[in-house]
Amino acid sequence: xxxxxxxxxxxxxxxxxxxxxxxxxxxxxxxxxxxxxxxxxxxxxxxxxxxxxxxxxxxxxxxxxxxxxxxxxxxxxxxxxxxxxxxxxxxxxxxxxxxxxxxxxxxxxxxxxxxxxxxxxxxxxxxxxxxxxxxxxxxxxxxxxxxxxxxxxxxxxxxxxxxxxxxxxxxxxxxxxxxxxxxxxxxxxxxxxxxxxxxxxxxxxxxxxxxxxxxxxxxxxxxxxxxxxxxxxxxxxxxxxxxxxxxxxxxxxxxxxxxxxxxxxxxxxxxxxxxxxxxxxxxxxxxxxxxxxxxxxxxxxxxxxxxxxxxxxxxxxxxxxxxxxxxxxxxxxxxxxxxxxxxxxxxxxxxxxxxxxxxxxxxxxxxxxxxxxxxxxxxxxxxxxxxxxxxxxxxxxxxxxxxxxxxxxxxxxxxxxxxxxxxxxxxxxxxxxxxxxxxxxxxxxxxxxxxxxxxxxxxxxxxxxxxxxxxxxx
Amino acid sequence: xxxxxxxxxxxxxxxxxxxxxxxxxxxxxxxxxxxxxxxxxxxxxxxxxxxxxxxxxxxxxxxxxxxxxxxxxxxxxxxxxxxxxxxxxxxxxxxxxxxxxxxxxxxxxxxxxxxxxxxxxxxxxxxxxxxxxxxxxxxxxxxxxxxxxxxxxxxxxxxxxxxxxxxxxxxxxxxxxxxxxxxxxxxxxxxxxxxxxxxxxxxxxxxxxxxxxxxxxxxxxxxxxxxxxxxxxxxxxxxxxxxxxxxxxxxxxxxxxxxxxxxxxxxxxxxxxxxxxxxxxxxxxxxxxxxxxxxxxxxxxxxxxxxxxxxxxxxxxxxxxxxxxxxxxxxxxxxxxxxxxxxxxxxxxxxxxxxxxxxxxxxxxxxxxxxxxxxxxxxxxxxxxxxxxxxxxxxxxxxxxxxxxxxxxxxxxxxxxxxxxxxxxxxxxxxxxxxxxxxxxxxxxxxxxxxxxxxxxxxxxxxxxxxxxxxxxxxxxxxxxxxxxxxxxxxxxxxx
Numbered sequence: 001x002x003x004x005x006x007x008x009x010x011x012x013x014x015x016x017x018x019x020x021x022x023x024x025x026x027x028x029x030x031x032x033x034x035x036x037x038x039x040x041x042x043x044x045x046x047x048x049x050x051x052x053x054x055x056x057x058x059x060x061x062x063x064x065x066x067x068x069x070x071x072x073x074x075x076x077x078x079x080x081x082x083x084x085x086x087x088x089x090x091x092x093x094x095x096x097x098x099x100x101x102x103x104x105x106x107x108x109x110x111x112x113x114x115x116x117x118x119x120x121x122x123x124x125x126x127x128x129x130x131x132x133x134x135x136x137x138x139x140x141x142x143x144x145x146x147x148x149x150x151x152x153x154x155x156x157x158x159x160x161x162x163x164x165x166x167x168x169x170x171x172x173x174x175x176x177x178x179x180x181x182x183x184x185x186x187x188x189x190x191x192x193x194x195x196x197x198x199x200x201x202x203x204x205x206x207x208x209x210x211x212x213x214x215x216x217x218x219x220x221x222x223x224x225x226x227x228x229x230x231x232x233x234x235x236x237x238x239x240x241x242x243x244x245x246x247x248x249x250x251x252x253x254x255x256x257x258x259x260x261x262x263x264x265x266x267x268x269x270x271x272x273x274x275x276x277x278x279x280x281x282x283x284x285x286x287x288x289x290x291x292x293x294x295x296x297x298x299x300x301x302x303x304x305x306x307x308x309x310x311x312x313x314x315x316x317x318x319x320x321x322x323x324x325x326x327x328x329x330x331x332x333x334x335x336x337x338x339x340x341x342x343x344x345x346x347x348x349x350x351x352x353x354x355x356x357x358x359x360x361x362x363x364x365x366x367x368x369x370x371x372x373x374x375x376x377x378x379x380x381x382x383x384x385x386x387x388x389x390x391x392x393x394x395x396x397x398x399x400x401x402x403x404x405x406x407x408x409x410x411x412x413x414x415x416x417x418x419x420x421x422x423x424x425x426x427x428x429x430x431x432x433x434x435x436x437x438x439x440x441x442x443x444x445x446x447x448x449x450x451x452x453x454x455x456x457x458x459x460x461x462x463x464x465x466x467x468x469x470x471x472x473x474x
Numbered sequence: 475x476x477x478x479x480x481x482x483x484x485x486x487x488x489x490x491x492x493x494x495x496x497x498x499x500x501x502x503x504x505x506x507x508x509x510x511x512x513x514x515x516x517x518x519x520x521x522x523x524x525x526x527x528x529x530x531x532x533x534x535x536x537x538x539x540x541x542x543x544x545x546x547x548x549x550x551x552x553x554x555x556x557x558x559x560x561x562x563x564x565x566x567x568x569x570x571x572x573x574x575x576x577x578x579x580x581x582x583x584x585x586x587x588x589x590x591x592x593x594x595x596x597x598x599x600x601x602x603x604x605x606x607x608x609x610x611x612x613x614x615x616x617x618x619x620x621x622x623x624x625x626x627x628x629x630x631x632x633x634x635x636x637x638x639x640x641x642x643x644x645x646x647x648x649x650x651x652x653x654x655x656x657x658x659x660x661x662x663x664x665x666x667x668x669x670x671x672x673x674x675x676x677x678x679x680x681x682x683x684x685x686x687x688x689x690x691x692x693x694x695x696x697x698x699x700x701x702x703x704x705x706x707x708x709x710x711x712x713x714x715x716x717x718x719x720x721x722x723x724x725x726x727x728x729x730x731x732x733x734x735x736x737x738x739x740x741x742x743x744x745x746x747x748x749x750x751x752x753x754x755x756x757x758x759x760x761x762x763x764x765x766x767x768x769x770x771x772x773x774x775x776x777x778x779x780x781x782x783x784x785x786x787x788x789x790x791x792x793x794x795x796x797x798x799x800x801x802x803x804x805x806x807x808x809x810x811x812x813x814x815x816x817x818x819x820x821x822x823x824x825x826x827x828x829x830x831x832x833x834x835x836x837x838x839x840x841x842x843x844x845x846x847x848x849x850x851x852x853x854x855x856x857x858x859x860x861x862x863x864x865x866x867x868x869x870x871x872x873x874x875x876x877x878x879x880x881x882x883x884x885x886x887x888x889x890x891x892x893x894x895x896x897x898x899x900x901x902x903x904x905x906x907x908x909x910x911x912x913x914x915x916x917x918x919x920x921x922x923x924x925x926x927x928x929x930x931x932x933x934x935x936x937x938x939x940x941x942x943x944x945x946x947x948x949x950x951x952x953x954x955x956x957x958x959x960x961x962x963x964x965x966x967x968x969x970x
Contacts, residue, residue: 081925081929081930082922082925082926082929082930126929126930126931127929128925128929130929131924131925131928131929135789135924138788138789139789139790142789143788143789143790144788145788146785146786146787146788147783147787147788147789147792148783148784148786148787148928149786151928
């Protein structure tokens with residue numbers, strides 16, 4: 001296996017590596033680090049140009065280059081309005097279908113945007129062709145909607161998309177997108193242009209996440225929400241269709257992918273892996289200082305729902321005095337939210353809450369009696385897996401693959417913690433109390449988790465699976 | 475994904491213009507006022523001075539002074555009028571009323587400077603005596619100011635005030651002429667000129683007072699309006715060339731072999747000037763009709779169309795409004811053309827019979843006939859240009875203005891070589907060609923109006939809506955305020 005020819009793999013990441021610390025970015029870093037025989041080049045899609053060059057990760061040696069692109073990039077060249085381009089009928093229909101939320105022939109769009117006569121996106125958006133396409137779409141599909149708003153909505157939708165499609169994609173042997181969305185489109189584009197293998201690994205389901213955000217948003221009105229939601233689903237569908245293999249982290253995600261139209265035969269499950277060799281085996285046990293230490297390995301951001309965590313802890317604390325909560329992770333990402341949390345601790349007079357800031361998990365994990373994770377949205381959190389490696393059980397919310405990790409998907413390793421509903425601080429409090437009061441239960445859960453992690457979620461498994469995958473794909 | 479957003483601003487909803495029979499008459503005064511005023515003053519002076527026995531040469535000198543004052547003041551202020559119209563209407567729309575009065579002062583200063591220098595240079599080298607020089611200079615400068623005032627006043631639409639002003643000025647003019655010539659020993663021609671100066675001074679002063687009263691808000695910065703020259707240099711050029719084009723053919727005849735010299739200095743050419751001035755009077759109906767029909771029939775459809783675009787109309791509503799608007803527009807243009815053509819032919823018929831009674835020779839009457847037709851083409855062309863400006867097709871309007879100026883000049887020069895039978899042909903052919911260009915341009919524009927409305931807006935664009943102004947300064951812009959926001963971090967799939 002190690003004799004595999006080294007290949008050049010292009011990792012395509014959106015809104016994550018290397019700008020944002022977190023699960024997906026860590027995963028990418030891990031992948032590149034643990035496959036040193038391969039070369040990696042990175043193609044990133046960020047939201048804001050101003051984050052260019054600001055990396056939160058140090059590239060391993062086998063990373064040979066990075067191409068950055070941003071959704072708000074805007075070539076402010078002198079634009080020519082009112083041009084008439086010669087575009088193929090297929091392209092025209094494809095764009096119209098994309099706008100109308102129908103199945104779109106993306107390859108026709110790729111061909112058009114990459115074509116020689118297509119000078120720049122701004123001109124196209126100010127062209128007669130574009131206006132006519134929107135007019136037709138409006139006549140056929142959106143006849144009750146404000147036309148002008150529709151025109152501008154579509155413009156704002158197409159602009160970043162076409163800008164991205166026009167970008168130069170680095171040469172590689174394999175293209176590997178780490179989400180659908182724009183990253184998936186770039187991968188699909190690479191497939192279209194170079195006919196090289198294209199792999200997709202999905203952590204969270206991008207289109208579902210966007211749908212949730214859009215539904216909640218208050219600045220988009222009725223119809224236009226739908227247009228955007230359909231748009232993102234179209235990006236996903238194309239990615240599923242173009243990819244040669246789709247990797248999912250856990251079963252539930254695989255089911256969703258199938259629902260969203262992904263060909264079942266393409267899907268493989270390769271879960272995350274934790275590096276057991278890095279476990280500080282000498283620091284496995286919590287100190288006997290009379291306190292029960294509860295740890296949360298998280299960034300202080302709203303999606304981790306720290307507030308529910310604090311509230312649940314407060315409930316448990318009122319019954320059990322010797323509880324201590326460690327919030328272990330950076331708090332500079334969302335200063336306002338951090339302030340809110342601090343305020344909450346003060347207002348509710350919760351004692352023994354410690355914000356540690358950014359730390360090395362290995363320094364702290366052993367000290368914990370158990371872990372807690374109250375996220376509103378997760379894929380397959382490393383926090384829980386690392387906890388298992390240290391034989392620590394977890395109390396988690398029922399999101400992503402958490403239930404699978406705690407209770408097992410189809411194995412006999414037993415239960416490794418307690419799963420509670422999202423935002424339910426009462427049940428959370430009760431779960432904490434239950435674990436705090438029962439050391440034997442904790443030990444049993446911890447042992448179960450450890451065995452599960454060792455068998456199914458080790459980094460060796462992870463690395464081997466990907467080595468095999470890359471090898472098969474070349 | 476928060477951050478993608480756009481704003482829409484409502485079309486300025488000014489109190490509508492209510493049709494009023496009197497308005498037909500009032501708007502004529504404002505739009506064709508200059509010509510009528512000029513003609514009336516000339517006719518009055520001519521008749522009166524002849525009557526009291528002043529020699530012909532002196533009368534010709536007076537008429538020449540008046541004509542030159544009018545023609546060149548109109549040409550100089552032509553471009554300013556268009557730009558100021560736009561400036562005023564934009565500021566009214568934005569509610570920045572405080573900017574209007576300062577621009578009035580500022581523009582006066584600029585125009586006074588230009589007219590002052592031009593007038594001074596022109597008169598300084600003339601053989602006239604000092605008295606004439608001063609009086610002529612005064613007239614030239616006063617009228618220059620008057621044309622600027624007309625822009626500000628016509629925005630107010632208080633036509634009775636305008637009429638009263640002119641009427642009183644006329645009375646003063648006539649009274650003083652009589653007094654000076656009957657009761658003083660002053661030279662009659664100089665007395666006339668002096669009376670004219672004073673009469674116009676009264677008009678200029680009373681208008682200035684009225685303007686100051688009405689636009690009382692004053693925001694410091696009297697030269698701020700100059701920024702519009704950079705922004706809308708096209709408008710200035712349109713105004714300049716359209717105005718200059720209307721007189722260039724006359725000026726060319728002043729240098730032809732049939733020209734005469736008044737007061738040993740002022741070139742003129744009666745066989746062309748006289749028919750020309752009378753022919754211009756015949757197109758007043760078209761102008762009046764246009765102004766009124768635009769405000770009554772067209773504006774509503776125009777506003778409906780752009781309102782739907784800004785305020786969330788569906789594509790079918792917009793299409794319907796568009797075709798209605800175009801239909802009404804074409805209807806009105808056709809109607810005006812038909813009516814004016816009829817009046818033009820009627821005028822020719824009447825002219826052939828009546829003009830000899832006021833001294834027209836046979837040749838002059840023939841010239842009159844051609845010039846009437848030429849003026850018919852001219853006025854329709856002007857109407858088309860105004861419409862193009864309503865749709866903010868500045869490039870189209872400029873093209874037409876340039877074509878008008880060059881073809882008028884070129885063909886007039888050309889036909890000068892062809893002998894006396896072709897007097898007036900240059901104006902006719904030039905206007906015909908220009909009208910054709912204008913119509914083609916309008917047709918092209920209306921066919922492609924969607925592209926102008928939507929495609930032209932840059933991705934980050936803020937444009938202003940505008941209200942109408944009738945008269946030559948009218949200009950309008952597409953009414954949209956849109957801003958495309960950027961996509962923020964939540965659009966890309968973010969980290970957990």
